[in-house]
Amino acid sequence: MRKGYTRQPQADQPGPQVRNYITPGGLQRLKDEHHFLLTKDRPAVVEVVAWAAGNGDRSENADYQYGKRRLRQIDSRIRFLSKRIEAAEVVDPEAPRSGQRAERVFFGATVRYENAAGEERVVSIVGVDEVDLDRNHISWQSPLGRALMKAAAGDQITLHAPRGAEKLIVVDVRYERIAVEPFKEPPGSVASAKETER
Known part of the structure; x- marks a missing residue:
């Protein structure tokens, strides 16, 4: 990961x-x-x-x-x-939402957006302890997470990144289950080695 x-x-x-x-x-x-x-x-x-x-x-x-x-x-x-x-x-992304809480980007949203070249990407906005770039889980405190906050489908936002400002268009906002990789015992831990010895 x-x-x-x-x-x-x-x-x-x-x-x-x-x-x-x-x-x-x-x-x-x-x-x-x-x-x-x-x-x-x-x-x-x-x-x-x-x-x-x-x-x-x-x-x-x-x-x-x-x-x-x-x-x-x-x-x-x-x-x-x-x-x-x-x-x-x-914050449960699957919890029922109504009005703007269902249409705009807040914590737990899964957002599809496109850049100026028309390339689309989907990200889920999660907590800082859940960031996993392989699964496109980004922190709500990241530059992209902050730029997306409160945007709705059709909104144009500006991402201020180290390489410069980039215009993005929000295509879709939805709230659904976000699969977080579960904790696995590290293979090199002393506890794992003791389990193998038994």
Whole structure:
């Protein structure tokens, strides 16, 4: 899965909680990763660290040093995911809409548009944690996502991109299920290796 450029919010810094708009599938993926890290990956790494600590000198013990570094990474990711899940504001694209909420582009819309050359493209507007360029899922905070917001079929918009301004025409706006790739256990994780040993 290719990820688009998304800035990871500074979740550890104080300040107002930023709303984390997300689809139901995206929230489930965050929860699944959080659960995996807490119940499988972290306990497996703790077990390796405990074993490595019993092998003597820790200053030259690669298993111990790697394990401790990996634990810090896991704990940091768990904290980040906890804050993103806590701040989540679920928006279901399949929820019934009426009036302008059904005709204009808002979070969760699937939009077909064309550029000046007449080439058409379809994108779905999702949360920053769900960006997947292989599936044409773009963030509502991306330049294209912001340019499309509140547009309706037939509207001409201007995309301000690094390569210059580009005129786009919105062809179609619809609200339907957005399939988010589910969380999969990473094949190289310590937890996966322990499962294979059994």
